[in-house]
Amino acid sequence: MSRPVVYIPRDAAALSVGADEVAAALSLEAERRGIDLHLVRNGSRGMLWLEPLVEVSTPAGRVAYGPVSAADVAELFDAGFLTGEPHPLGHGLTEEIWYLKHQERLTFARCGVIDPLSVEDYRAHGGFAGLERALTMSGAEICAEVTDSGLRGRGGAGFPTGIKWKTVHDAQADEKFICCNADEGDSGTFADRMIIEGDPFTLIEGMTIAALAVGAQQGYVYLRSEYPHAADTLRDAIRLAYQQEWLGDGIHGTAHSFHLEVRIGAGAYICGEETSMLESLEGKRGLVRAKPPLPALEGLFGKPTVVNNVLSLCSVPVIMANGASAYRDFGVGRSRGTQPFQLAGNIKHGGIVEKAFGITLHDLIYRFGGGSASGRPIRAVQVGGPLGAYLPEDKFHLPKDYEAFAAQEAMVGHGGIVVFDDRVDMARMARFAMEFCAAESCGKCTPCRIGSTRGVEVLDRIIAGHNREANLALLDDLCQVMTDGSLCAMGGMTPMPVRSAIKHFPEDFHRPAHAQAAE
Amino acid sequence: MERHRPWAEERACAILAEHQHLRGALLPMLHALQEEFGYIDDAALPLLAKTLNLSRAEIHGVVSFYHEFRRQRPGQHVLKVCRAEACQSMGAEALIAHIQDHLRIDFGQTSADGRFSLEAVYCLGNCALSPSLLLDDTLHGRVSPARFDALTAPLVQEAAE
Numbered sequence: 001m002s003r004p005v006v007y008i009p010r011d012a013a014a015l016s017v018g019a020d021e022v023a024a025a026l027s028l029e030a031e032r033r034g035i036d037l038h039l040v041r042n043g044s045r046g047m048l049w050l051e052p053l054v055e056v057s058t059p060a061g062r063v064a065y066g067p068v069s070a071a072d073v074a075e076l077f078d079a080g081f082l083t084g085e086p087h088p089l090g091h092g093l094t095e096e097i098w099y100l101k102h103q104e105r106l107t108f109a110r111c112g113v114i115d116p117l118s119v120e121d122y123r124a125h126g127g128f129a130g131l132e133r134a135l136t137m138s139g140a141e142i143c144a145e146v147t148d149s150g151l152r153g154r155g156g157a158g159f160p161t162g163i164k165w166k167t168v169h170d171a172q173a174d175e176k177f178i179c180c181n182a183d184e185g186d187s188g189t190f191a192d193r194m195i196i197e198g199d200p201f202t203l204i205e206g207m208t209i210a211a212l213a214v215g216a217q218q219g220y221v222y223l224r225s226e227y228p229h230a231a232d233t234l235r236d237a238i239r240l241a242y243q244q245e246w247l248g249d250g251i252h253g254t255a256h257s258f259h260l261e262v263r264i265g266a267g268a269y270i271c272g273e274e275t276s277m278l279e280s281l282e283g284k285r286g287l288v289r290a291k292p293p294l295p296a297l298e299g300l301f302g303k304p305t306v307v308n309n310v311l312s313l314c315s316v317p318v319i320m321a322n323g324a325s326a327y328r329d330f331g332v333g334r335s336r337g338t339q340p341f342q343l344a345g346n347i348k349h350g351g352i353v354e355k356a357f358g359i360t361l362h363d364l365i366y367r368f369g370g371g372s373a374s375g376r377p378i379r380a381v382q383v384g385g386p387l388g389a390y391l392p393e394d395k396f397h398l399p400k401d402y403e404a405f406a407a408q409e410a411m412v413g414h415g416g417i418v419v420f421d422d423r424v425d426m427a428r429m430a431r432f433a434m435e436f437c438a439a440e441s442c443g444k445c446t447p448c449r450i451g452s453t454r455g456v457e458v459l460d461r462i463i464a465g466h467n468r469e470a471n472l473a474l475l476d477d478l479c480q481v482m483t484d485g486s487l488c489a490m491g492g493m494t495p496m497p498v499r500s501a502i503k504h505f506p507e508d509f510h511r512p513a514h515a516q517a518a519e
Numbered sequence: 520m521e522r523h524r525p526w527a528e529e530r531a532c533a534i535l536a537e538h539q540h541l542r543g544a545l546l547p548m549l550h551a552l553q554e555e556f557g558y559i560d561d562a563a564l565p566l567l568a569k570t571l572n573l574s575r576a577e578i579h580g581v582v583s584f585y586h587e588f589r590r591q592r593p594g595q596h597v598l599k600v601c602r603a604e605a606c607q608s609m610g611a612e613a614l615i616a617h618i619q620d621h622l623r624i625d626f627g628q629t630s631a632d633g634r635f636s637l638e639a640v641y642c643l644g645n646c647a648l649s650p651s652l653l654l655d656d657t658l659h660g661r662v663s664p665a666r667f668d669a670l671t672a673p674l675v676q677e678a679a680e
Contacts, residue, residue, distance in 0.1 A: 016658040187642045188604060263547065265587075266546060267586035267587035343647060345608035346609055432604070432607070
């Protein structure tokens with residue numbers, strides 16, 4: 001028998017439930033049995049309820065076992081898992097698992113498959129093919145290709161990526177920048193973290209292609225401080241990319257140069273807003289800038305700057321490798337390509353589901369997600385982060401596309417879906433939205449800074465049963481002021497979860513007051 | 520076991536010098552200082568101001584803007600517990616109540632024995648395995664009150680020895 005290859009993820013989510021302990025147990029048990037094991041620390045496949053997921057390479061393909069604990073390891077050896085034998089924790093061939101088999105993985109194609117810190121592995125799975133093609137094209141041609149693909153910003157706003165790049169391309173300046181917004185602060189989103197940990201070269205490649213497209217030589221990844229593990233992986237990957245001349249001066253013998261640095265945020269949610277992020281990168285308070293000027297024209301240090309989300313940049317290599325039309329073939333209407341949706345919160349099968357736009361919430365939550373983790377009825381889902389709407393069951397038929405969601409006063413956002421069972425109190429969730437905004441507002445504009453605090457106070461009075469009708473009217477008025485008058489999406493969209501909670505779950509705002517809630 | 524060194528001006532100056540070549544160097548400098556000393560000492564502000572040719576008010580403005588930067592030396596271990604929506608949907612409120620009761624501290628405080636500092640965070644990117652917390656730099660998922668006790672017991676033990 002040749003040397004068995006076993007995969008166990010190094011993804012932070014897998015580590016959070018004991019992947020390192022399982023890896024140590026696998027090594028120890030193999031040694032005890034005199035087996036020379038080749039242990040690969042891959043990224044996560046995104047089936048997070050199965051983590052730690054152990055995979056074994058067999059002639060038929062990789063076979064999955066999970067969730068494995070260190071205590072299961074000896075038993076797995078006894079059962080013959082090294083040749084893919086059955087075991088109660090076994091799921092057969094990984095690629096045949098329903099959850100994975102029914103996805104359309106373009107951006108996440110390599111995540112969980114390869115060793116994230118092996119350039120060779122990355123190359124063997126199609127990596128850098130997009131960049132190699134881009135190196136033969138002009139900047140304008142690359143911008144046109146990305147525009148043709150229909151790719152829209154995956155950070156939430158959904159702005160066409162190619163058009164943004166073209167604006168920077170056309171700007172005249174002595175220097176330009178590529179900034180990757182990896183300040184993934186929305187609850188219920190973890191796709192950025194997963195791809196940075198599971199396939200970091202994709203991000204490096206995407207940013208380098210962006211640099212070629214617009215003529216930039218310096219890039220920054222603004223990564224949140226809550227992701228120390230992702231920061232380590234990304235820094236290692238950048239170091240390896242420099243070593244193998246995919247970054248630095250004269251990329252692979254061409255005249256192109258691109259330098260890339262990781263910068264760590266400091267716990268400010270607002271720095272996920274692009275202009276606040278630029279201020280932070282410059283070493284300042286993360287105060288939102290008024291637009292115009294657009295960052296594409298006056299961005300970092302006042303220079304033309306591409307600011308893109310991690311997933312937007314990570315979608316670029318596959319577009320360049322396979323061509324715009326192959327990507328555009330996925331999706332519906334004006335929402336082209338695929339979106340890595342993230343199933344989170346009270347969900348049985350939480351994880352990443354990369355599907356073409358157009359899939360319904362119902363399919364995501366029940367067919368992929370398997371319903372609630374608690375086994376209780378699902379009452380509400382929050383879609384698109386803390387500034388996204390809460391939707392009830394009768395809206396689950398909505399297809400996931402930018403326009404269909406906008407028509408329902410909701411947003412696809414970053415593709416995060418947080419599930420709540422029937423124990424959720426929507427008045428408390430509405431209060432939390434305002435409380436979060438008060439804690440995280442940058443303070444530059446009044447509707448957001450003051451409005452959020454007043455919002456908490458009004459909601460406290462509503463919850464306490466004080467003059468409810470008048471206070472609900474006041475809250476609605478306050479929400480309108482925040483929506484219309486705030487400088488950015490923080491204050492402008494905080495009303496979305498609040499108003500949707502009132503609209504779809506009015507009964508929670510009319511419950512008998514608890515004595516202790518009144519202050 | 521101390522994870523951080525006591526404040527030392529010479530060491531701080533050396534750290535600032537290491538980062539002086541960076542553009543927009545203030546945040547990297549603050550991170551490096553906090554990594555070394557566990558917090559941003561008052562004495563660091565004039566050093567930063569001088570190095571970057573900024574006013575002390577500007578430095579104070581930046582340090583105070585970001586939740587991550589501490590102005591007090593933290594406990595031996597820092598616990599960052601997620602308060603965001605996904606964790607709430609899986610019982611974060613009960614976990615937080617348990618932790619606060621157990622350590623007898625609120626968010627932003629350090630336990631009387633100096634072992635734990637408790638900080639609130641909004642999302643650790645582990646939303647499918649909620650509730651989550653960071654214990655020092657290690658992420659833990661599906662943290663029930665019982666699992667929290669099991670995680671922290673060895674640290675309490677180690678401090679007692």
